[in-house]
Every structure is written in structure tokens, then in C-alpha cells.
Amino acid sequence: IASCNDNNACTMGEQCSGGLCGGSPVLCDDGISCTDNSCNVNTGCVYTPNNVNCAQGYICDPTNPNSNAGTGCLTLCSFSNAYWSTTSTIAGSTVQLIVEGSGSCGGQSVSFIVKEDDLFYGEDTSDDDVQTNPNNVDFTGNTATASWIAEWQDDCYLGSCNPPEYYFKAMLLGNPTTTIQSPNDGLLTVLYSSPSCGNGVCEAGENCPE
Numbered sequence: 001i002a003s004c005n006d007n008n009a010c011t012m013g014e015q016c017s018g019g020l021c022g023g024s025p026v027l028c029d030d031g032i033s034c035t036d037n038s039c040n041v042n043t044g045c046v047y048t049p050n051n052v053n054c055a056q057g058y059i060c061d062p063t064n065p066n067s068n069a070g071t072g073c074l075t076l077c078s079f080s081n082a083y084w085s086t087t088s089t090i091a092g093s094t095v096q097l098i099v100e101g102s103g104s105c106g107g108q109s110v111s112f113i114v115k116e117d118d119l120f121y122g123e124d125t126s127d128d129d130v131q132t133n134p135n136n137v138d139f140t141g142n143t144a145t146a147s148w149i150a151e152w153q154d155d156c157y158l159g160s161c162n163p164p165e166y167y168f169k170a171m172l173l174g175n176p177t178t179t180i181q182s183p184n185d186g187l188l189t190v191l192y193s194s195p196s197c198g199n200g201v202c203e204a205g206e207n208c209p210e
């Protein structure tokens with residue numbers, strides 16, 4: 001009996017017998033329970049992630065260093081915090097919108113919508129859209145950071161509630177049900193220009209010399 005090659009990546013130890021070349025099947029097992037193991041005759045073993053093999057709320061992502069070593073399962077990306085990089089700025093300045101997450105967030109994309117808060121704290125029908133929303137960004141590790149150029153718009157009728165205050169909403173593009181909103185006690189106040197004491201009276205938001 002002579003060794004041979006049957007050109008089948010799913011067999012091993014091939015031998016020629018009776019004019020036929022054959023071998024024993026290759027056992028494909030990567031030791032990860034959430035992957036489906038199979039064999040391609042041209043390329044050999046194939047390990048395909050299958051979310052069905054993980055519990056609800058988890059995905060199969062064995063290449064992620066945060067996944068379970070034995071199962072390959074990882075918790076779905078979830079948002080844990082959202083906030084501005086500052087709570088006060090001047091119109092035309094660049095500020096950051098920061099979202100923190102956990103689970104399989106790394107590399108996933110986030111979209112942002114900024115709203116000018118009117119009348120009541122938090123989202124309501126009176127809140128105004130901004131002219132330009134931030135671009136989508138990807139998570140780096142467990143943090144996604146976008147930039148926005150602060151806009152000025154009159155708050156309430158004829159600016160009776162000035163200065164305007166802003167909040168933002170973030171959404172995971174891969175799973176639109178995963179959202180978060182920056183908190184009501186962390187609104188971004190946008191001033192039209194640097195505070196000054198032009199009228200000789202030190203008012204809210206102004207930095208007046210004594």
C-alpha cells in the first residue's frame with residue numbers, strides 16, 4: 001500500500017488501495033462551542049460563528065479578546081454613559097460628544113442627533129433641530145467620541161430663554177434599539193460670545209473683575 005494524495009483537504013493519511021486513493025476524515029474542532037465546525041474540500045476546516053449557539057443577549061465573536069475563552073460568546077454592545085466634554089462653550093467652538101459602552105462595541109458605528117432643549121428639561125416636541133449634526137463615528141475600545149461645532153439659536157420665543165442649551169441622542173447603527181441620551185443635568189450651554197460686563201452689572205454666566 002502506497003501513500004497518495006486525493007486532493008481533498010478534508011482527509012488525511014491517504015493511501016492507495018485497489019487503484020483508489022483515500023484517507024481518514026479530518027476532525028474539525030476549534031474547541032469553541034459557539035462556532036459551527038465544517039470542512040471545505042478545497043481549504044480544510046471552517047469555523048463559522050453562530051449567534052444561535054450563545055445565550056440570549058450574547059453574540060458569537062471568538063476573535064474578540066473580551067469573549068469567553070471556551071464558548072466564544074460575548075455580551076451585545078450596550079451603552080452605559082453619554083455626556084458632553086464640557087457644559088459651557090461659545091458658538092463656533094468645537095465640543096466632543098462621548099458615549100461609553102460595554103460588550104462587543106469595539107469597531108461598531110454610532111450616529112448622533114443634537115437637539116436644542118426648549119421649555120422642559122429632556123426631549124419633548126418643542127425641542128429644535130440643529131443645522132448640522134455630528135458625523136457618525138466608530139467605537140475605539142469602549143468609547144465613541146464625536147465632534148460638533150456649537151451653534152447659536154434663540155431659545156424660546158424671541159430668545160426669551162437664552163442662552164440655548166443642548167442635549168444629544170446616540171444610536172448604535174448595527175442595532176437601532178440600542179440608544180442613549182445625554183442627561184438633563186449635563187446640558188451644553190452655548191453662549192453667543194465670551195461673557196463680559198458691558199452693562200456694568202455682573203450677570204449669570206459673566207466673569208466680572210471685582
